[in-house]
Amino acid sequence: MKITICDDSIMDLLKIEKLLLKYKSLNPDKDFELEKFSDPSRLYQKISEGKLTDIYILDMLMPRQTGIDLGNLIRTSGNENVIIYITASDDYALDAYGVHAVRYLLKPVDEYKLFEALDYALSYTQVKTESMYLLKTKNGLLQTPYSKIEYIENVNRKQEVHLSNGEVIKSLFIRKSFEEETREAGKRKNFLQTHKSYLVNLDYVKQMTPDSVIMESGKRLPVSRAKAARVKREYLLFVSGKYK
Numbered sequence: 001m002k003i004t005i006c007d008d009s010i011m012d013l014l015k016i017e018k019l020l021l022k023y024k025s026l027n028p029d030k031d032f033e034l035e036k037f038s039d040p041s042r043l044y045q046k047i048s049e050g051k052l053t054d055i056y057i058l059d060m061l062m063p064r065q066t067g068i069d070l071g072n073l074i075r076t077s078g079n080e081n082v083i084i085y086i087t088a089s090d091d092y093a094l095d096a097y098g099v100h101a102v103r104y105l106l107k108p109v110d111e112y113k114l115f116e117a118l119d120y121a122l123s124y125t126q127v128k129t130e131s132m133y134l135l136k137t138k139n140g141l142l143q144t145p146y147s148k149i150e151y152i153e154n155v156n157r158k159q160e161v162h163l164s165n166g167e168v169i170k171s172l173f174i175r176k177s178f179e180e181e182t183r184e185a186g187k188r189k190n191f192l193q194t195h196k197s198y199l200v201n202l203d204y205v206k207q208m209t210p211d212s213v214i215m216e217s218g219k220r221l222p223v224s225r226a227k228a229a230r231v232k233r234e235y236l237l238f239v240s241g242k243y244k
Contacts, residue, residue, distance in 0.1 A: 001032040001125065006043045006070065007059035007086070012107065013038055016057060016086065016114075023115050030122055040065040047073050052081055055121045060087030060096070068092065071099035082121040133185055135161060136172045144169065146188060150204045150215055154178040154197040164204065166217070190238065194231050195224045202238045 003020065007013040013036055020034060035053065037043040040062045047070065056074060058067040071083050083101040085092075086109055096104045102124065103117040132143035144161060153160045159171035159181060174181045182199045185191050190202045194213055198221050207214040210228065213221050213235075223231050 001055075001122070002035060002053045003032050003055045003057065004035045004037065004043065004053040005057045006037040006040055006062070006067075008038055008040065008062040009059070010038055012059065012086075016109065019109065019111055019114055020057075020118070022111075023118055026115075030118075032122070040067075040070060044070060044073060047077060050077065052077055054125050055082045055084070055118075057084045057086060060085050060092050061089070068095045068099065071096070071101065075099050080125075082124055084117050084121060131188075133161070135159060135169060137169065138172060142169060146185065146191075146201075147203070149185075149201050150217060150219075151201060151221060152182055152185065152199040162217075162219075164216070192231060192234050192238075194227060195222045198222065202235060205235065208232065208235055 005013060005016050005020070007016065017034060017036060024030060024032065032054075041064050044065045052074070056070070058070055060067040067085055067087070071085075074081050074083060083096075083099060084103045084105065085096045085101050086105045086107060088107045090104075090106060093104050102121060103113075105113055105117065131146050133146055133149060135142045135144060144163070148163050148165070150162045150164050153162065154174075157173050159174060159178075161169040161171070163169070171181075178197060178199075179186070179193070182193075185199060186193060191199055192202055193199050200213055200215075200221060204216045205213045206216050208223075208231075211223055211225075213223060213231075215221065
Protein backbone atom coordinates (compact mmCIF):
# COMPACT_ATOMS: atom_id res chain seq x y z
CA MET A 1 0.00 0.00 0.00
CA LYS A 2 1.37 3.42 -0.93
CA ILE A 3 0.18 6.92 -0.03
CA THR A 4 1.32 9.95 -2.06
CA ILE A 5 1.21 13.49 -0.66
CA CYS A 6 1.48 16.51 -2.94
CA ASP A 7 1.59 20.09 -1.62
CA ASP A 8 3.68 22.98 -2.94
CA SER A 9 4.03 24.31 0.62
CA ILE A 10 6.97 22.48 2.19
CA MET A 11 5.71 23.36 5.66
CA ASP A 12 2.24 21.92 4.99
CA LEU A 13 3.79 18.88 3.28
CA LEU A 14 5.89 18.10 6.36
CA LYS A 15 2.88 18.61 8.66
CA ILE A 16 0.84 16.07 6.71
CA GLU A 17 3.76 13.65 6.67
CA LYS A 18 4.12 13.99 10.44
CA LEU A 19 0.41 13.25 10.94
CA LEU A 20 0.60 10.21 8.66
CA LEU A 21 3.58 8.84 10.58
CA LYS A 22 1.68 9.38 13.84
CA TYR A 23 -1.34 7.56 12.37
CA LYS A 24 0.92 4.68 11.34
CA SER A 25 2.45 4.44 14.83
CA LEU A 26 -1.03 4.34 16.38
CA ASN A 27 -2.18 1.70 13.88
CA PRO A 28 0.67 -0.80 13.44
CA ASP A 29 -1.63 -3.10 11.47
CA LYS A 30 -2.01 -0.41 8.78
CA ASP A 31 1.11 -0.89 6.69
CA PHE A 32 1.86 1.70 4.00
CA GLU A 33 4.72 3.57 2.34
CA LEU A 34 4.85 7.34 1.92
CA GLU A 35 5.83 9.35 -1.14
CA LYS A 36 6.06 13.16 -1.14
CA PHE A 37 5.96 15.77 -3.92
CA SER A 38 6.28 19.53 -3.55
CA ASP A 39 6.26 19.99 -7.34
CA PRO A 40 2.90 18.92 -8.83
CA SER A 41 4.44 18.76 -12.32
CA ARG A 42 6.67 15.87 -11.23
CA LEU A 43 3.69 13.97 -9.86
CA TYR A 44 1.68 14.76 -13.02
CA GLN A 45 4.47 13.25 -15.13
CA LYS A 46 4.60 10.13 -12.99
CA ILE A 47 0.83 9.57 -13.24
CA SER A 48 1.02 10.18 -17.01
CA GLU A 49 3.49 7.30 -17.18
CA GLY A 50 0.94 5.01 -15.55
CA LYS A 51 2.75 4.86 -12.20
CA LEU A 52 -0.21 5.11 -9.85
CA THR A 53 -0.50 5.09 -6.07
CA ASP A 54 -3.28 3.58 -3.94
CA ILE A 55 -4.15 6.78 -2.05
CA TYR A 56 -3.48 10.44 -2.95
CA ILE A 57 -3.55 13.37 -0.52
CA LEU A 58 -3.50 16.47 -2.72
CA ASP A 59 -3.42 20.18 -2.10
CA MET A 60 -6.11 21.82 -4.18
CA LEU A 61 -4.37 25.07 -5.17
CA MET A 62 -0.89 24.64 -6.64
CA PRO A 63 1.00 26.34 -9.50
CA ARG A 64 1.12 24.80 -12.99
CA GLN A 65 -0.96 21.72 -12.11
CA THR A 66 -3.78 22.09 -9.60
CA GLY A 67 -5.12 19.30 -7.41
CA ILE A 68 -8.07 19.02 -9.78
CA ASP A 69 -5.72 18.62 -12.76
CA LEU A 70 -4.02 15.76 -10.94
CA GLY A 71 -7.37 14.29 -9.92
CA ASN A 72 -8.70 14.31 -13.48
CA LEU A 73 -5.54 12.59 -14.71
CA ILE A 74 -5.80 9.97 -11.98
CA ARG A 75 -9.41 9.28 -12.94
CA THR A 76 -8.57 8.88 -16.65
CA SER A 77 -5.91 6.35 -15.62
CA GLY A 78 -8.09 4.32 -13.22
CA ASN A 79 -11.09 4.45 -10.91
CA GLU A 80 -9.77 2.46 -7.96
CA ASN A 81 -7.38 5.09 -6.54
CA VAL A 82 -8.55 7.09 -3.52
CA ILE A 83 -8.23 10.90 -3.54
CA ILE A 84 -8.31 13.13 -0.45
CA TYR A 85 -8.13 16.90 -0.99
CA ILE A 86 -6.61 19.36 1.46
CA THR A 87 -7.06 23.08 0.82
CA ALA A 88 -7.15 26.51 2.43
CA SER A 89 -10.49 27.32 0.76
CA ASP A 90 -13.83 25.54 0.52
CA ASP A 91 -14.61 27.20 -2.84
CA TYR A 92 -13.66 24.11 -4.84
CA ALA A 93 -15.63 21.41 -3.05
CA LEU A 94 -17.85 20.84 -6.09
CA ASP A 95 -14.79 20.30 -8.28
CA ALA A 96 -13.52 17.73 -5.79
CA TYR A 97 -16.85 15.93 -6.03
CA GLY A 98 -16.39 15.77 -9.81
CA VAL A 99 -13.29 13.56 -9.49
CA HIS A 100 -14.95 11.43 -6.77
CA ALA A 101 -12.71 12.53 -3.92
CA VAL A 102 -13.59 10.71 -0.71
CA ARG A 103 -12.82 13.68 1.59
CA TYR A 104 -12.29 17.45 1.31
CA LEU A 105 -10.39 18.79 4.33
CA LEU A 106 -9.64 22.41 5.16
CA LYS A 107 -6.30 23.71 6.39
CA PRO A 108 -5.07 23.69 9.07
CA VAL A 109 -5.85 20.00 8.94
CA ASP A 110 -7.66 18.59 11.93
CA GLU A 111 -5.90 15.42 13.13
CA TYR A 112 -9.14 13.61 13.95
CA LYS A 113 -10.65 14.36 10.53
CA LEU A 114 -7.51 13.26 8.69
CA PHE A 115 -7.30 10.02 10.67
CA GLU A 116 -10.96 9.32 9.93
CA ALA A 117 -10.29 9.95 6.23
CA LEU A 118 -7.34 7.55 6.34
CA ASP A 119 -9.44 4.87 8.05
CA TYR A 120 -11.98 5.14 5.27
CA ALA A 121 -9.41 5.30 2.47
CA LEU A 122 -7.45 2.27 3.66
CA SER A 123 -10.61 0.23 4.23
CA TYR A 124 -11.94 1.20 0.79
CA THR A 125 -8.66 0.29 -0.88
CA GLN A 126 -8.48 -3.06 0.88
CA VAL A 127 -12.03 -3.99 -0.09
CA LYS A 128 -11.40 -2.98 -3.72
CA THR A 129 -8.23 -5.02 -4.03
CA GLU A 130 -8.99 -8.00 -1.83
CA SER A 131 -10.49 -11.23 -3.13
CA MET A 132 -13.92 -12.14 -1.85
CA TYR A 133 -15.55 -15.42 -0.89
CA LEU A 134 -19.05 -15.68 -2.36
CA LEU A 135 -21.77 -17.31 -0.28
CA LYS A 136 -25.43 -17.83 -1.12
CA THR A 137 -27.49 -16.85 1.92
CA LYS A 138 -31.18 -16.24 2.60
CA ASN A 139 -30.42 -12.52 2.09
CA GLY A 140 -28.82 -13.09 -1.31
CA LEU A 141 -25.26 -13.49 -2.54
CA LEU A 142 -22.85 -12.26 0.14
CA GLN A 143 -19.21 -11.28 -0.42
CA THR A 144 -16.75 -11.80 2.44
CA PRO A 145 -13.01 -10.95 2.36
CA TYR A 146 -10.95 -14.13 2.60
CA SER A 147 -8.70 -12.42 5.14
CA LYS A 148 -11.62 -12.15 7.59
CA ILE A 149 -12.52 -15.85 7.46
CA GLU A 150 -11.19 -17.96 10.34
CA TYR A 151 -12.69 -21.23 9.11
CA ILE A 152 -15.59 -22.70 7.16
CA GLU A 153 -17.63 -25.56 8.60
CA ASN A 154 -20.15 -27.93 7.04
CA VAL A 155 -23.14 -28.19 9.39
CA ASN A 156 -26.20 -30.17 8.28
CA ARG A 157 -25.48 -29.54 4.59
CA LYS A 158 -24.99 -25.81 5.13
CA GLN A 159 -21.78 -23.78 5.14
CA GLU A 160 -21.08 -21.84 8.32
CA VAL A 161 -18.43 -19.20 7.66
CA HIS A 162 -16.79 -18.19 10.95
CA LEU A 163 -15.21 -14.73 10.84
CA SER A 164 -12.34 -13.41 12.90
CA ASN A 165 -14.67 -11.02 14.75
CA GLY A 166 -16.83 -13.91 16.00
CA GLU A 167 -19.62 -13.45 13.46
CA VAL A 168 -21.00 -16.55 11.75
CA ILE A 169 -22.55 -16.40 8.27
CA LYS A 170 -24.76 -19.31 7.23
CA SER A 171 -25.40 -20.39 3.66
CA LEU A 172 -28.44 -21.90 2.06
CA PHE A 173 -28.66 -25.70 1.80
CA ILE A 174 -25.74 -26.94 -0.32
CA ARG A 175 -26.47 -29.52 -3.00
CA LYS A 176 -22.87 -30.30 -3.94
CA SER A 177 -20.26 -31.79 -1.64
CA PHE A 178 -18.52 -29.53 0.89
CA GLU A 179 -15.26 -29.92 -1.08
CA GLU A 180 -16.94 -28.74 -4.29
CA GLU A 181 -18.71 -25.82 -2.61
CA THR A 182 -15.47 -24.55 -1.04
CA ARG A 183 -13.17 -25.36 -3.97
CA GLU A 184 -12.26 -21.73 -4.74
CA ALA A 185 -11.29 -21.08 -1.12
CA GLY A 186 -9.40 -24.37 -0.99
CA LYS A 187 -7.18 -23.25 -3.88
CA ARG A 188 -5.72 -20.47 -1.74
CA LYS A 189 -2.38 -21.27 -0.11
CA ASN A 190 -3.56 -20.25 3.36
CA PHE A 191 -6.69 -22.43 3.36
CA LEU A 192 -6.44 -26.11 4.22
CA GLN A 193 -9.06 -28.79 4.72
CA THR A 194 -8.31 -30.51 8.05
CA HIS A 195 -11.43 -32.68 8.15
CA LYS A 196 -14.29 -33.57 5.83
CA SER A 197 -16.33 -30.78 7.45
CA TYR A 198 -13.68 -28.11 8.10
CA LEU A 199 -11.70 -25.74 5.88
CA VAL A 200 -9.28 -23.70 7.99
CA ASN A 201 -7.51 -20.39 7.37
CA LEU A 202 -3.93 -21.12 8.46
CA ASP A 203 -3.35 -17.45 9.26
CA TYR A 204 -5.57 -17.94 12.31
CA VAL A 205 -4.05 -21.21 13.54
CA LYS A 206 -2.29 -20.66 16.88
CA GLN A 207 -1.26 -24.22 17.64
CA MET A 208 -1.41 -27.67 16.11
CA THR A 209 -1.79 -31.01 17.91
CA PRO A 210 -1.87 -34.53 16.43
CA ASP A 211 -5.66 -34.52 16.17
CA SER A 212 -6.67 -30.85 16.12
CA VAL A 213 -5.80 -27.24 15.35
CA ILE A 214 -6.31 -24.51 17.92
CA MET A 215 -7.42 -21.22 16.46
CA GLU A 216 -6.65 -17.67 17.56
CA SER A 217 -10.24 -17.49 18.85
CA GLY A 218 -9.52 -20.43 21.16
CA LYS A 219 -11.66 -22.88 19.21
CA ARG A 220 -10.29 -26.39 18.77
CA LEU A 221 -11.09 -27.87 15.35
CA PRO A 222 -10.63 -31.54 14.47
CA VAL A 223 -7.96 -33.00 12.18
CA SER A 224 -9.06 -36.32 10.73
CA ARG A 225 -6.71 -39.30 11.00
CA ALA A 226 -6.68 -39.67 7.20
CA LYS A 227 -5.58 -36.06 6.71
CA ALA A 228 -3.26 -35.70 9.73
CA ALA A 229 0.07 -36.27 7.94
CA ARG A 230 -0.79 -33.91 5.06
CA VAL A 231 -2.19 -31.24 7.38
CA LYS A 232 0.97 -31.27 9.50
CA ARG A 233 3.20 -31.08 6.42
CA GLU A 234 1.22 -28.27 4.77
CA TYR A 235 1.01 -26.29 7.99
CA LEU A 236 4.77 -26.49 8.56
CA LEU A 237 5.43 -25.43 4.96
CA PHE A 238 3.02 -22.53 5.35
CA VAL A 239 4.64 -21.31 8.57
CA SER A 240 8.18 -21.66 7.25
CA GLY A 241 7.23 -19.77 4.08
CA LYS A 242 5.54 -17.02 6.07
CA TYR A 243 8.42 -16.32 8.42
CA LYS A 244 11.48 -17.10 6.31
